[in-house]
Amino acid sequence: MKPQLLSFLATSLFMLGFQSITAESFTTGGFTYTTTSATTASVTAESVTAGGTGEVTIPATVTYNGTTYTVTGIYDWAFHNKGVTSISIPDACTNIGVGAFDGTTWYNNQADGMVYIGKVAYKYKGTMANDTTIAIKAGTLALANYVFEGCTTLESVSIPNSVTRIGEFAFRGCTALTSITIPSSVTTIGNSAFSGCTGLTNVVIPSSISTINSNVFFRCTGLTGVSIPGSVKTICSYAFKDCTSLNPLNVPSTVTTISVEAFSNVPNVKYSGSATGSPWGASSITY
Template structure:
C-alpha cells in the first residue's frame, strides 16, 4: 500500500510540474512561461513592439510571479524593438534572447544577471553601448557578435569566462580591457573587430597579458588575439604558438614578423588578411600550419625566410600558400 501511495504521489507531482511548464501567460506585449508557483520567464514578445520594460513581477489571476529569466529566443528578430529595460529579478539572459534585433539601440542589464547566453545579442547592428553589471560571470559564445555599432564595452571584474566569438565582428569597437577576474577567453573572442587598436589586460590578471595591445597568455608564449586595426606586427621573441583565429580579418595588416621561437600557427590564424604583403618568418624550421592558416590573404603576400631554409620551406605546407613568392632574408 505504501508503494502504491508513493507511485501515485510521483504521478501527481509529475502532472503538476508538466502543467506548470506548459502554462503561458500573456501580459501586454510579452508572453511568459510559468517556471514554478512563484516565477516566470519571458517566453516571447510581440514582433511590433518598439520599447519594452520587463517588470520584476507580474500578477495573473490573483497570483504574483517573479520574472527571473529571459528565455531562449524570446526577442529574436524583433526588428522594430529599439530599447529594453530589464528588471532586477532577472538572473539569466538565454541563448538567442535578442539576436537579430536590428533596431535595438539601448539595453539595460540589471545587477543580478550572472549569464549572458549564446548569441544573446548577436547581430544587434544598432546597439551602440552596453553596460555589463558586476554580477555577470560568463559572456557566452557569440554573445555580442556582429554588433557593428557597438563602440564601447566595459567588462566588470566579476567576469570569469569570455567564450569564443563573444565580440567578433564588432567593427566599431576601438579598445577593450580585460579585468583580473577573467580566467578563460575563447578563440576568436575579439576577431574581425576592424577598429580595435588595443586589447588591454589588468596587471593583476594571472592568466593573460598584453604587449603593444596584443593579447597573450600570462607566460607570453602564446599569442591569442591581435587587434583588428593593427597595420604591422612584430611578434615578440619566446612566443612558441600563434593561436587559432588570432589574426583573422585583420584587413589593415600589411606585414608580420614571426620570431625563430615559433613552433606552430593555428587554424585560420591569418585568414582574411587581404592587405598582408610581407610575412617574415625567422624560423629555420617551418612552423606547423593549422587548417586554412593563410586563407583569403593577399595573392601578392611574399614570404621572407632564412636563406638556408629555402628547400625545407618549399617541401612543407608553407609552399601551398606561398608558391613562387618566397625570398631569402638578406
Template structure:
C-alpha cells in the first residue's frame, strides 16, 4: 500500500521499526520483522532497508509523525551503556510518544529487558507488548498482524487538538493515550471501544459527546477515580463490564435512548446508591449491578414498557418476575407482589440488609443465586406452588439459616434443599497442624476491604480483620506493575480455611485474588478462647 499525503512526495509508512544497531540480536530481529511485514503487504520503514544515502535525521522524525504503528525492538543488550536524551533510539521513541503513535514493544527475554529499562524508557511498561520466540515465529507474526497492528492509515487519526490524546479508527475511539485527569471526547465519536480507558486510574472526569451510540466491553473498567458519568441520550448499549470496578462512581445518568445494560456493566461500583432506568431500556442483565454494596434503589420511568419498580426493587413490567433487589437496601421485611411467578437469577444476592422475604403463593420458579449470601435471613418459607428451585439459590447460607415448606411442597425438591443445607462443607480440625491462622488478602479499594471484613464477620467465619495500606509490586500478564492496595488480615480457626477461601474468591473484584494462610504458632489461652467463642462451629452442632 503506497499512500501519499497532501501533495507531499514523502511516502507514508504504516509501520516504523526502531531498534539498537549495536545490539546484534535485536538488529537481526528488526530486519526479519521488516521482511515478514513487507511480504504481508505492509508498508514498513526500517532504516537500513528504507533510507538512501545522505542526511536522514529530519526525514526519520517526519516518517514517525506520519506512521501508524511504532514497533520498538528490545533485547537484554538494548540498553547497555549510557542512554541519555541524545541517544538516537530515545529520540525516535520520544517522537512516537509526542505524536501518540500506536507503540508496540517487541521483546527478546522480556523479564530481563524490563529490569534493565533506563529511567527515560520507563513508560514502556505502560504499553502492551509481544515477546518473540524463534520456535514460533509464524505464530508471532500472526499475533502481531492480527492483534497489535492498526492497519488502515487512511481511517486513522488523532483528536483533542495538539494534545492528540485519542487513537480513533473511523468513528470508534480505540484507545485513550493521554494523561489528563479530566477528559473531553470530541463530537463525532460513535463507539467507545473495548478496553479504551481500562485501568486508567488517574482519570476523575470524562465528558462524552452527544454522538455516542455504544460503550463496549470494559471500556471504562477500573477507572477507580471516576466519580460520575452522564451517558448521552444517543447511547443505545452499555457493554459488559463497561464501568466495572469504578469504585468511586457515585452518580450515573443513563441516556434516554439507552436500550441495554449488559453483564456486570456496573459491578463493584462501591459508592453507587441510586439508578434511574429510563423509558427506552429493553434489557438489563440480572447481574449488571452485582457487588454494588451501597445501591439502595432502582427506579424505573413510568413510560418504560419492559420494567417497573416498587420500593426500590426492580421487576418486569407486569411484576411477574423479581429481577434485582439492590444490595444496599435496608428492610426488615420485603413483601413480594401477589403477581410474582418467578424470582430471577441473583435477585436478592448479597442483600445483607434484608431480614425476611415473604414469597406469595403462585411463585413457580426460583433461579440460581437468587438468595446467595443473604446471611441475615434467619428463616424463609417456600410455598407449595414452586415447580423449580435451583440449589445454588442458597449458596453462602450457613447451617443456622432455615427453610420452611408448605404442607404440600414437592417432597423430592424438599429433600434436595434440606440435604444442601446439611452438606455445607466443614473442615476437620486435624486438617491443619495449628488450630488458628491468619488469612491475608488484598484489595484495590479500602471500601472493598471493609466490606469483605464485615461480610466474614457477619457470617462468623472470622473473629476480626485488620486493614492496612501497602504498595504492591507484581508481575501480571508478563508485565511488572505496581499500585497501592489494602491488605485484610483475618483471624480465624484453621478448620474454616476452605470456607473462607471460597467466600473470598466468590466476592472479590480481582480476576485472581491473593489468599495467603499464615499459621498462628502461639497465643494466650484467653485470646484463643475469644477466637473460638466468636466463630461459627458447624461441626460442634452435629452437622
C-alpha cells in the first residue's frame, strides 16, 4: 500500500484542474460522487448502503439536482479492500486513482501481469522480470494513475494509438525505462508521469499535447533530447526540474505560459516567446 502522504498528494493532484468550481458531493444509486467540473463527476466511494460486495457497475452518467454529469473518474482507494467480485466501467471513465480496486476479491483473483479495468490499463500485478517489455493491448483508452510506478525493471512500453490519457505518476521511478513512444492520440499526460525515469534519453511529445503538466519529467537526469511541438502553450511548474543533461532544451515560441521553476537546474534553455518570469530556474537561457 502506498504511504498516506502519496495518497493525499495524488488526490490533491487529481482535483488540481477543477479548483475553479466548487466541488459538490452527493450519493445516488449506491455510489458517492464528487463533481469535477460543471458537467463531470468522479466516484469517490461506494455508499454504506451498497454493502461493498458483489458486482460494481459504474454508470456512464448520473443526474443530481437536475444536472446530468458524465462519470469520468474513480478516486484513490474508492473500493480498496472491499468484496468486489466484478467491475464494469464506461469508456469515459479513464481517470482511475491509485489503489482504487486493490485488495478487492476481483483484484486478488487477477493473474499476474497487466490488469485492465474496462479499457483502462489499471496496473502491473506481481513481480516484473528484468528487462521487461510491455505492449499495452489495442483499444486501451488510458493508463491509470500509478500504473507502472516503481517498476524498476521495465525497459520499454508500446502504447497503442487509442490511448488518450497517461495518468499521474504512471511511470514514476521506472529507472530502467529507456524507450517510450507517446502516440498522437494522447491529449493528457498527468502530473509526474515520467518523474524519476533516469534511463530515458529522448522523448518526442506529440502535437496533440497543449500542456506539459507539473513534474512530468522531474529528475529525468539521463534525458538529452525532448521535442516540444508548437501545439504546447503551457509548461507547468517543475516540469523539467533536475533534467541536468538537457543542453539545450529548445522551447518553441508558441509557449505563452511557463510556471515557477519549470526548468530548475536545466543547464541551458533556448526560448524566444512572450512568457514572463525568465529564467524559470534554468542555469542559463538563450533568446
